[in-house]
Amino acid sequence: MKKTVLVLEDVTVAFGSKIVLKDISFEVREGEFWGIIGPNGGGKTTLLKTILGLIKPVKGTVSIMGLPPKEAVRKGYVGYLPQRIENYLPLSCEDVLSLVVSEKREIERLLELVGMKDKREQPFSSLSGGEKQRVLIAMVLAKKPRLLLLDEPNTGIDIVAQDAFYELLRRIKVEENVSILMVSHDVGVIVNFVDRVACLNRTLHYEGDPRGVLDCDLLKRLYGTDVEVFVHHPECKGCHVFRTS
């Protein structure tokens, strides 16, 4: 049995009297790639911030490698990529990495890992959305985390770059032996790439095999209305539209 990296037990989060997450429990094991889907305002970002220890749950516990979140973060077990970062930083790709790594050789290795070695001297602000994500993934990997938390890393990236990005994450997952928890809105895309899916709208509506997500009742319950999901396969072999109505 693989080791457990993250455990959430009955986690409830509230802002004032508004309950945003209710009784969330699940476990992420070593080397698993999780996709978290759900509607806007469903609590996905709040969940990631709770795992990071930035928000304290009113009930329940979070533990990462057996430690409370803040301690796990301090030990470098957690990497985090937020939804948006400042785009106008006057830094080259190398400079971005040197904020978190001091050895030049390690910077080169990380840029090579994400396929950005050739552009190491290019200004970060001049890169395309997909390239920026690659550099940031390299940055996040620098501390050799055991758990990566990615908040909608593919917003604004075209579908070809997205496929490449997911492939990269799958490769990194194996090579760096890291578990990944990724928030995404692309239901039809992530079901092809992740090992497990969590469907979140205040409570956990589903947790398990990605194939189980394409279920009319589940998607209607999750989004509160009928939805259409474009199910995308790499190179569009077998792409189709899934409708709940």
Next chain:
Amino acid sequence: MPCVPDFLIVPLITAFVVAVSLSLLSFFVVLKRWAFLSVGVSHAAFGGIALGVLIGVSPEFTALGFGVVAAFLIAYFKRKGGFHEDITVGVLFSFFMAVGVVLFALSKSYITNAFSYLFGNLLMVSGGDFSFSVALLLVDCLFLWLKKRELLLLMMDEDMAYVYGVNVDFLYYALVFLVTINVVVAIKLVGVILVTALVVVPASVALKIAHRFWWVIFWSVFFGIVSTFSGITASLLWDLPPGATIALFCGILFFVSVLKRY
């Protein structure tokens, strides 16, 4: 530059020191979108100045007190998201400004004094101001040098900075505090209303032409000095308030940099 009389030498050197300080911090103000924060701080300081004048306490201290209180309130609400930033700034800045106007009116020194603080007056700058601004410049440089890595992570994203071990709350408020002191110190030279130009324009222009951190800082300082030099020269030549002429040159610089892009 016209022949400079002796009594203007200290104010002039002080002006350059202050310009360098503000330009150094300009990068962070621009990236953190704090232009409005500097407006709030400077106008709040005006209330403090008036109080100082009225009760006979050195206005520098009261200005700093008011500025710091306003800065922390604005920064706190901006981060916690309780109110929209423009609401906090809008309320605080008009409130403190109104306090200033009322107090100046009560102290019967409204017209001359208030005008100097609103638009800057080189003659108000003393030897003490010069020493303080030099000390402040050293603190700014040291802060930037020692905290460069943490500051850049903070600019990138606060939660990400936290993951990399940055003490985000401390650094954020330290930066707010430093920007506040620098803005308040510049008021005598550039005035309450126009100090924002010198905090915002240098880095905005520098970011358009440079893509590495130290180059942005270099060009920022360069543009800060150029605007100040040109502004003060014009102010001395035509006997105009230096704040207005410096802000005019900042504006021209900005418009030229925008036009050059098209």
